[in-house]
Amino acid sequence: MNWYFWKIVQLDLYNRIRKTNWWFACLCMIAITLFIFPDSSAGYAVLDINGYRGTYNSAWMGESLALVSSSFVLLFGYYLLSGFVAQEKTSQIQSLLLSSSFTINQYLSTKFVVNVLLLNIIGILMIAAAMLQQLIAQEQSTIYITSYILPYLVLILPVTIMVSCFALLFDILPEKIQKYSNLIYFFVWALLCTLNIFGLSAHSDFIRQMEQAAPSLTTGQTQHLSIGISKLNRIQETFNWQGVNYDISVFIPIVLQLLLGLVIFTITLRLANGPCHLLYQSKSNRFSTSTNPKKASSNSFALTDYLFTINSQYPLLNAELGMLSSHLNRSFWVIATCLFSVSLLVSLDTLRAVILAIIWLLPVVTVCQLSMCDERSETAVLLSGYRNQLSLRLTRVLAASIFTGLCCLGALIRFVIEGEFIAVLHLLGYCLLLPLGSVTCSMIFHSQKMFQLSFLFCWIASVVNHAPYSDLIGVTASSQGFSATWIANLTLFIMLIAYHANLFTMRCNFWYVKSKKAVVEYVKSGAH
């Protein structure tokens, strides 16, 4: 049993690390590691305690790396891992595997182990990068491996285990829920981060110890450690940091996190063998998703029928609109109608702060799912046999923009009535940006995750933090947001055109073919 298990894990791991998006994630995380430790004169600080940071010794590097990256891993890790099991379900490889004596529990266990390993490989790479950084910074260049490993074990390893469990859980849920899983996880992440402050993680304990150790500038001022990029006007001072004191209060959170992971994993196994059975449910699910929308569309809004009739001169746009509306279920229309009426009734400030924030999220979980449906299957190849891909994609963008526009219709009318033309243009920019972004992203990365993630970040930044630059819809009513939206639109549009003009792909293909030839020749020469 053991040998089989590890063989499967080994080959599965091998399969997964050969995917490009994993390498991309590795590179990103290494880059982030390098950013965490700026030179004193870099002009920004990542970890800052009232203008101080620790000297770059193993203890400070190891612990601050763990502090910063644990919440990163909690979020990015999920987006990196999720979707694999779900994809195996739709591609039917699961039925191939599970028709043997391999049980669902064994299957999920191997996936779990592979998930944990994948994240930890990234973690180890980050540690290696940090060590390198310590050597380069030359502040205290003796490397103590344990000073790196201990905070890693305390802060990151339990998180990787927890994330792996969450990724599996969200993957086995029925498709209807899965559509929203990226969004749901975002809120789970927010919840976990909040719980971390209250002791689910040793995070706060580390921070407290660091704060106490830092020299205070003025007596009586409370020490405050801030994580996040902040601008520094003067050189950051350093103090000699001796490392965290690993007592029992540091280890309790680990137990809590492991327990949480265990609970989620158990729930996952239970669900996968019962209510969300991996084999028996998957097919009827797939079937129901392909029939239900048709039913729904037949009694959905008459408005869509109207839309089709007015543009019957453009059959492709017509077909795209029909496809979109058949994918959107009735609840979408109910929500859109509610938003429409509410937009006309509430005060202008509420419209901006609340309604726009809601509208912002609505299409992310509906219209954007659709831009992926061709990329993942072979449909794109089929279609491109008949039409040029650029016109297909642009039509899809246009069709999706019309639907997004319908969501915003109330707000648009309201702004026109109030004479806020900048707001109208901003909103229109958003209607274009959303489909354009998602189509471009799914075209280049064959995945929606990156797009959704950046969208959610912008949402948080502008709705919660009122940052004008990331305001893509107009909640902050700022001109920076307006120009950011249209600049983003323009950039994406150029990217879309450039992609089809083969500016990106030509070069990649060239190297691909070249390397392939070399491999074939090598193999041939080896055979003789």
Next chain:
Amino acid sequence: MSNASFPIKEVQLGIHKLSKSYHENHTALNNISLTLTPGIIGLVGSNGAGKSTLLKLIAQLERPSSGSIQLNGQDVAGCPQLIRQRLGLLPQHFAVYENLTAKQFLQYLAAVKQVTRKHVAQDISELLHALNLHEFENQNISTFSGGMRQRLGIAQALLGAPDILIFDEPTVGLDPHERVAFRSLLKKLGKDKIVLLSSHIISDLASISDNILVLARGEVCAFNTPENLLQHMEGKVWDIMLKTTEARQIETQFKVCDTQYFDNKTRLRVIHETPPTKCASSIAPNLEDAYLFYTAPCPVEAH
């Protein structure tokens, strides 16, 4: 392949009143009872007849709506492992791990199927040779053509010497040479295993099947040896030479399975219990005639 990881003993699959409906007003499989013993069983039926459904039910990939499947007299409903540990399956649609090489993929499935460790390497190289894939064994599957993938699928089904083999439309995408190779491979295997093979083309199965199971609209229309099926058709296939106008009329009244046009005459091949016209002459039946006869809209009792 020569190494059995499970001791081979006589297997018998009993299928009792098996039904499957995916939604209320549509039954994919209706009350099927069969006993399957070692040998090659060819499963024919038009698209949507329920072939894949039957195979998936046997492979425990779906649960029956009613009825049961028994392996050597033991009901497998509560314990799918009974069948799974001796099963080799090629689904109609399947995916592979694109980033592994053919050999790695087979190693992966060998681990999944728990093939005895010391046999794995040898089994895999034998299979890769048998299916003509050994040249590509270290190539990523993402570079494989459709036929190569199909052969890889066949290879993984044969891993671990299973004694129930299920192939759902195995010859799709194989070129004629590969079809011949596949058939001779199956002939060797069919001696002591239950080999279930589906196709919608009866001639694909005719030469290798020990028994042919004809399915239509979810029901069994015939289950017999090819010889018996042919014998049953004796005297039911007619050759008629007619004027084109008369032929039109015959076509509306009888089951016509072939038409050839000459100058102003038409030659028809008609299936009917009695001679359709006076000038009809009886000719030797083939399995295609049998298939058309049994799957005719009002099902005829097979035995």
